[in-house]
Amino acid sequence: MKLNKIQLKNFRNYDNLFLGFHPNLNIFLGQNAQGKTNILESIYFLALTRSHRTNHDSELIRWGAETMSIKGEIEKNGTRVPLELQLSKAGRLAKVNHLRERKIADYIGHLNVVMFAPEDLELIKGAPAIRRRFLDMELGQIKVAYLYDSVRYNRILKQRNIYLKENFGNIDPIFLDVLDEQLVDYGNKIMITRNNFIENLEKIANEIHHSLSHGVEDLKLIYEKKVVSDFASELKKARSHDAIRRQTSIGPHRDNLQFFVNGIDASSFGSQGQQRTIILSIKLAEIELIFQETGEYPILLLDDVMSELDNIRQIDLLETSIGKAQTFLTTTTLDHLKNLPTELQIFNVTAGNIKKSEDQ
Numbered sequence: 001m002k003l004n005k006i007q008l009k010n011f012r013n014y015d016n017l018f019l020g021f022h023p024n025l026n027i028f029l030g031q032n033a034q035g036k037t038n039i040l041e042s043i044y045f046l047a048l049t050r051s052h053r054t055n056h057d058s059e060l061i062r063w064g065a066e067t068m069s070i071k072g073e074i075e076k077n078g079t080r081v082p083l084e085l086q087l088s089k090a091g092r093l094a095k096v097n098h099l100r101e102r103k104i105a106d107y108i109g110h111l112n113v114v115m116f117a118p119e120d121l122e123l124i125k126g127a128p129a130i131r132r133r134f135l136d137m138e139l140g141q142i143k144v145a146y147l148y149d150s151v152r153y154n155r156i157l158k159q160r161n162i163y164l165k166e167n168f169g170n171i172d173p174i175f176l177d178v179l180d181e182q183l184v185d186y187g188n189k190i191m192i193t194r195n196n197f198i199e200n201l202e203k204i205a206n207e208i209h210h211s212l213s214h215g216v217e218d219l220k221l222i223y224e225k226k227v228v229s230d231f232a233s234e235l236k237k238a239r240s241h242d243a244i245r246r247q248t249s250i251g252p253h254r255d256n257l258q259f260f261v262n263g264i265d266a267s268s269f270g271s272q273g274q275q276r277t278i279i280l281s282i283k284l285a286e287i288e289l290i291f292q293e294t295g296e297y298p299i300l301l302l303d304d305v306m307s308e309l310d311n312i313r314q315i316d317l318l319e320t321s322i323g324k325a326q327t328f329l330t331t332t333t334l335d336h337l338k339n340l341p342t343e344l345q346i347f348n349v350t351a352g353n354i355k356k357s358e359d360q
């Protein structure tokens with residue numbers, strides 16, 4: 001899969017930007033705070049309708065503007081597909097082939113991306129919600145049914161929690177039975193899909209991690225489900241507790257994912273270097289997994305990560321990905337990039353202005 005071109009209107013510090021991309025490697029070079037990450041963020045947003053670094057969509061709209069839009073042209077299996085996303089106070093509008101998709105779930109999945117950013121360490125060190133978000137974002141772009149199940153599960157969960165809050169001391173068990181039946185139905189599907197994904201991801205990531213660590217480390221991904229064996233009966237058992245706490249305590253919205261290296265919990269005991277290698281292994285595994293699921297390599301977004309990797313891991317990353325996945329990379333200097341392929345395009349980024357380096 002390739003992203004041929006993009007047009008940003010009032011996105012972050014770009015008022016009207018048009019860029020055509022190189023099919024292999026695109027490097028955004030510039031000082032800090034010039035707008036390099038903003039470009040990667042716009043591609044991520046075009047793919048997933050979410051930012052990788054903020055939950056507040058309004059931050060993406062250029063200061064002083066009311067709306068923003070991102071247009072892109074992707075190419076897969078030889079077919080060009082225009083994508084468009086608009087954001088305003090009224091919400092989001094998503095178009096594929098110039099036609100509006102009423103459900104965001106129908107839009108996501110056209111453009112697949114894997115992002116590698118400094119914030120990723122939070123995936124290991126941060127709260128379980130960050131890992132659940134990771135599962136949701138990754139699964140959402142390869143399994144459309146998962147997106148539908150998640151949307152429906154979250155809607156019923158919200159309804160259940162509001163009901164528990166508003167009817168404290170006066171719960172109608174029959175009404176709750178109806179909600180719970182649906183919650184269990186969608187929740188079970190979510191857990192099965194997450195379980196399969198984690199098993200597949202672990203297989204590939206462990207092989208990569210094993211080789212990155214020169215054969216001395218084994219990586220395990222442990223899916224910690226809140227539901228131990230039977231969602232329906234556990235939810236029923238927790239009902240009086242939920243009624244007192246006025247919220248739902250059992251279900252995949254409380255799941256967690258843990259990373260273990262040689263049997264040791266990486267979040268508590270892993271070194272920074274080890275944690276970075278885990279992230280690298282997971283991201284490289286995702287590239288392969290998306291290929292297995294969709295038959296196309298995703299687009300790879302590398303935000304300021306090359307400086308953090310030593311020479312060997314840089315080579316691993318570039319050799320494994322570039323050539324397969326069209327890559328977009330931000331950096332403040334080319335000095336540490338020693339293993340670049342010859343086929344590439346450099347974009348110089350200065351205060352929201354972008355110029356192609358013509359001497360490439």
Ligand SMILES: Nc1ncnc2c1ncn2[C@@H]1O[C@H](COP(=O)(O)OP(=O)(O)OP(=O)(O)O)[C@@H](O)[C@H]1O
Nearest residue numbers: 012013032033034035036037038059060061062063
């Ligand atoms: N909504 C917005 N409207 C206008 N400008 C914005 C908006 N959001 C962020 N910016 C500007 O974008 C710039 C930051 O861009 P970006 O995060 O892409 O930096 P960068 O070039 O990747 O830098 P670094 O190397 O430090 O990560 C800042 O100058 C910031 O003021």
